[in-house]
Amino acid sequence: MPTLLTTPPVAPQTLAALQALGIRSVEELCDTGSVQAFLLLKAAGLTVTRSTLWQLEALLLAIKPQDLPQTQKTALEQALKNHPPVAVFPASSEMETFMRAALVEAEQSAHIGEIPVGAVVVSNNQIIAAAHNTCVSDHDISRHAEIRALAAAGAALQNYRLDGCDLYITLEPCAMCASAIIQARVRRVIYGAAEPKTGAAGSVVNLFANPLLNKHTAIKGGILEDECKEILQTFFKGLRERNKQRKQAQLSE
Secondary structure, three states, X not given: OOOEXXXXXXXXXXXXXXXXXXXXXXXXXXXXXHHHHHHHHHHOOOOOOHXXXXXXXXXXXXXXXXXXXXXXXXXXXXXXXXXXXXXOOOOHHHHHHHHXXXXXHHHHHHHOOOOOXXXXXXXXXXXXXXXXXXXXXXXXXXXXXXXXXXXXXXHHHOOOOOOOOEEEEEEOOOHHHHHHHHHOOOOEEEEEEOOOOOOOEOOOOEXXXXXXXXOOOEEEOOOOHHHHHHHHHHHHHHXXXXXXXXXXXXXXX
16 A cells, blocks of 8 residues: 555645655655655746755655755755756646647658657647758758747747747757757757667757756656657668669569
8 A cells, every 4th residue: 555645744735746646655656766856846837945855855755854964965955956957847638739740750750751750849839830851852950840939939939948938848858959949948848759779858868858958958758759769660660661662663674
């Protein structure tokens, strides 16, 4: 049986906020971690202090907050400093709705022979920009869906800084796109399929978590992952078949 969080020792407002975040037991708090739970509470709008962090860690250690050693507090402070950006993400249904719009863009890439990746920028729950890959047709390596969507959103808002905006992408961004996203100060990135060869949001490297770079953007992957993978797999399967047929035709000449 899970050990439910209760008041006391958790303050009523903190308990309600944790429950709203889906953290209802000590076990779920352990899975999240005290530092991330603290940052989630802060992102959710709760006024938190270091005492809140000490209390969360004490719950995991089954001790009183006043018994938490100073060495542990120092370690928590360092972990807090180095932790990647954290955000409260929209409901799954909302994220899936916007990801489907990004998938529509990806399909447009596939239709013109481009690697099918699509992206949309959302501000105030409205799509303000949408784009897809056009690297081949534009003869320009920078014409990734993310870069094009960021440019269109900047034009729409008349500001290259996209504070408060979310970016939905069907595929985990590469290092080039991740750098642009960071520079644009996008609030949240939600992507579909991981990119094990070039992904810069955790698969190969995580630029968003690099403490040497500005940290503005929180990341969440796996939204409509199967659909996002399928469109890529279908595209590359067709590409391999066409290449095979072309080689066979050349041999028969």
